[in-house]
Amino acid sequence: MNSRIIKALLKKDVSLFLSNRFYFLITIVGLILYIAIYFLMPSEVNEELNLAVYENENTGVFSQITGEEGINIEYFSDKEVLRQAVMDGDYHVGISLPDNIIAIWQAGEKPDITLYYSSSTPTEIRDAMVALISEIAYIQTGQSINYNISQEVLGTDMAGAQLSLRERMRPLLAVVILLMEILTLASLISVEIEQGTARALFVTPMRTSDLFMAKGILGVGLAMAQAILFLLLANGFDHQPLIILTTLLLGSMLVVGIGFLLASLSRDVMAVTGWGMLIFIILLIPGFGNVMPGLLSDWAKVIPSYFLTDTISRVVNYGAGWSDVGINLAILAGLTAVVIFAGMAALRRRYQ
Amino acid sequence: MEKSIIVENLAYRYGDLLAVDHINFDVKAGKILGFLGPNGAGKTTTVKMLTGQLRPYAGKATLLGYDVTKDTNKVQSQIGVCFEQTNLYEQMSAIENLKLFAALFGVNNFDGYALLERVGLAGREKDKVSGYSKGMKQRLMIARSLVNRPQIIFMDEPTSGLDPVSSEAIDNIILEERDRGATIFLTTHDMWEADKLCDRVAFMNQGKIEALDSPRNLKQQYGKRSLIAEISSNGDAIVKKEIDMDSPNTATEVEKLLTNEKVITLHSEEATLEDIFIKVTGRRLTE
Numbered sequence: 127m128n129s130r131i132i133k134a135l136l137k138k139d140v141s142l143f144l145s146n147r148f149y150f151l152i153t154i155v156g157l158i159l160y161i162a163i164y165f166l167m168p169s170e171v172n173e174e175l176n177l178a179v180y181e182n183e184n185t186g187v188f189s190q191i192t193g194e195e196g197i198n199i200e201y202f203s204d205k206e207v208l209r210q211a212v213m214d215g216d217y218h219v220g221i222s223l224p225d226n227i228i229a230i231w232q233a234g235e236k237p238d239i240t241l242y243y244s245s246s247t248p249t250e251i252r253d254a255m256v257a258l259i260s261e262i263a264y265i266q267t268g269q270s271i272n273y274n275i276s277q278e279v280l281g282t283d284m285a286g287a288q289l290s291l292r293e294r295m296r297p298l299l300a301v302v303i304l305l306m307e308i309l310t311l312a313s314l315i316s317v318e319i320e321q322g323t324a325r326a327l328f329v330t331p332m333r334t335s336d337l338f339m340a341k342g343i344l345g346v347g348l349a350m351a352q353a354i355l356f357l358l359l360a361n362g363f364d365h366q367p368l369i370i371l372t373t374l375l376l377g378s379m380l381v382v383g384i385g386f387l388l389a390s391l392s393r394d395v396m397a398v399t400g401w402g403m404l405i406f407i408i409l410l411i412p413g414f415g416n417v418m419p420g421l422l423s424d425w426a427k428v429i430p431s432y433f434l435t436d437t438i439s440r441v442v443n444y445g446a447g448w449s450d451v452g453i454n455l456a457i458l459a460g461l462t463a464v465v466i467f468a469g470m471a472a473l474r475r476r477y478q
Numbered sequence: 479m480e481k482s483i484i485v486e487n488l489a490y491r492y493g494d495l496l497a498v499d500h501i502n503f504d505v506k507a508g509k510i511l512g513f514l515g516p517n518g519a520g521k522t523t524t525v526k527m528l529t530g531q532l533r534p535y536a537g538k539a540t541l542l543g544y545d546v547t548k549d550t551n552k553v554q555s556q557i558g559v560c561f562e563q564t565n566l567y568e569q570m571s572a573i574e575n576l577k578l579f580a581a582l583f584g585v586n587n588f589d590g591y592a593l594l595e596r597v598g599l600a601g602r603e604k605d606k607v608s609g610y611s612k613g614m615k616q617r618l619m620i621a622r623s624l625v626n627r628p629q630i631i632f633m634d635e636p637t638s639g640l641d642p643v644s645s646e647a648i649d650n651i652i653l654e655e656r657d658r659g660a661t662i663f664l665t666t667h668d669m670w671e672a673d674k675l676c677d678r679v680a681f682m683n684q685g686k687i688e689a690l691d692s693p694r695n696l697k698q699q700y701g702k703r704s705l706i707a708e709i710s711s712n713g714d715a716i717v718k719k720e721i722d723m724d725s726p727n728t729a730t731e732v733e734k735l736l737t738n739e740k741v742i743t744l745h746s747e748e749a750t751l752e753d754i755f756i757k758v759t760g761r762r763l764t765e
Binding site for chain 2: 133135137138141146322326328330331478
């Protein structure tokens with residue numbers, strides 16, 4: 127590779143990027159929009175606890191916590207209706223008391239109490255509910271552990287995911303910003319092929335590797351710079367900044383590889399836009415999994431962006447370290463290498 | 479005189495189609511070779527192989543002593559290519575376009591302004607190319623192909639669709655480059671341009687070179703010289719009479735014509751390269 131040639135090509139691509147209002151606008155407007163979306167999202171968690179209670183008779187078991195600040199209790203006379211209400215997310219916890227619970231306690235026996243949780247109920251609340259039942263039972267009987275408790279999560283369990291919507295959106299928006307550069311890079315390459323300027327380059331001493339390197343530096347530079355800016359503003363570097371930088375670098379390289387593949391598939395800029403949107407939406411799916419925990423299952427791991435999104439999410443939102451995300455990063459690096467080499471091979475054929 | 483281009487048994491195949499069929503020719507340094515043929519004859523494929531854009535299916539091309547397939551970079555650093563279709567960076571200015579290519583070729587102390595002045599684009603150097611006329615773009619294409627002072631210049635239809643003034647300006651640049659010592663490989667449909675500029679012309683048809691010689695020799699070998707006379711007869715009616723200039727009876731027939739007929743006009747006429755191309759290949763150049 128020739129550094130003089132790569133520098134000349136890079137200068138040309140930056141000049142073309144800046145002189146093309148479309149690329150420039152979608153980059154700047156897109157970045158501002160994503161930052162604005164992040165800050166418009168609620169940053170606080172709703173701390174109210176909604177309880178649904180099934181009891182066949184008015185036992186008054188919960189009378190001591192009724193009316194306490196932050197606790198809302200609704201009574202149900204149908205157990206199935208209660209289950210459905212909890213499953214729909216209307217209540218954090220459903221408590222099903224057995225018939226004649228007072229009589230059971232008075233007889234010195236242990237009543238069977240069932241707790242239903244909605245899928246998004248945090249672990250802390252689950253632990254608190256067990257403690258609450260224990261406390262109430264003690265008040266009623268003066269004895270501890272005088273009950274049998276069973277717990278059931280309705281829907282997919284998302285324990286520990288008590289994050290604000292803003293925090294949940296953060297990995298998704300960072301990945302969106304990275305992925306936008308697929309379209310920019312593929313369009314720049316496609317225009318060069320379509321207008322024949324690439325042909326003019328190939329009758330100079332420039333080698334294909336010089337061209338790939340220049341495009342790669344441009345793509346990684348554009349994608350990474352924007353993602354870093356966003357995460358700086360969104361407090362994304364508070365934990366493990368080196369892991370985040372490594373992840374963004376691998377993600378930007380993945381974006382370059384996908385950009386090469388997209389440009390090699392597309393006959394013109396219209397095709398880049400069409401195919402690009404399809405690829406863009408597919409690659410965003412893992413990001414939605416962060417916004418709506420429980421949405422995705424293992425199948426999402428076949429999408430190359432899964433390990434990118436998941437790593438950012440685990441580090442930024444849960445403070446994960448190298449040992450937690452090491453496998454993720456290794457898989458991401460492997461996938462990136464495969465996609466980049468496939469992209470270069472496909473694009474080489476397209477240039478020829 | 480050294481040979482700048484030596485082509486031996488060169489062939490290229492697109493699937494089942496043999497686009498270039500084992501052709502042989504050479505071009506001496508400082509000469510202009512015209513490559514004539516209709517669309518699909520194999521001209522562009524030949525140029526692509528000679529400029530390192532396509533790897534030959536068979537045969538060998540040597541430019542400036544380097545095998546194009548093996549020493550592609552060495553060859554490409556000493557050639558200039560002017561494409562038929564405009565392929566400039568339209569969002570960049572003329573001077574930016576030239577500076578980009580000068581950087582790719584590693585030209586030191588490149589004076590793009592002087593080159594643009596030479597092709598008649600002085601004063602428009604910093605304008606975006608998208609605002610240029612077709613003629614101006616073509617001049618810039620020529621300028622770009624000269625950035626590295628190439629020893630061989632490939633020009634594909636450089637004057638196609640241009641007005642006469644722009645065409646003549648480009649023709650003059652081609653002749654200047656030839657005088658500088660550059661070898662010119664000129665692909666064209668324009669027989670007049672080929673006749674005017676080329677030291678030798680090759681007729682290419684269906685992947686093969688059907689004839690290769692100087693325009694004068696081709697005309698002598700395949701053409702017919704004649705005199706065309708317009709004669710007034712029986713009042714206002716004018717008839718044309720043709721006399722073969724290479725016949726043993728030419729002198730007698732001319733004397734008879736001038737003595738016995740009322741000659742209005744008298745012109746000599748020689749075969750054009752187009753006529754010869756049709757005679758050699760059975761096809762027209764513009765098919």
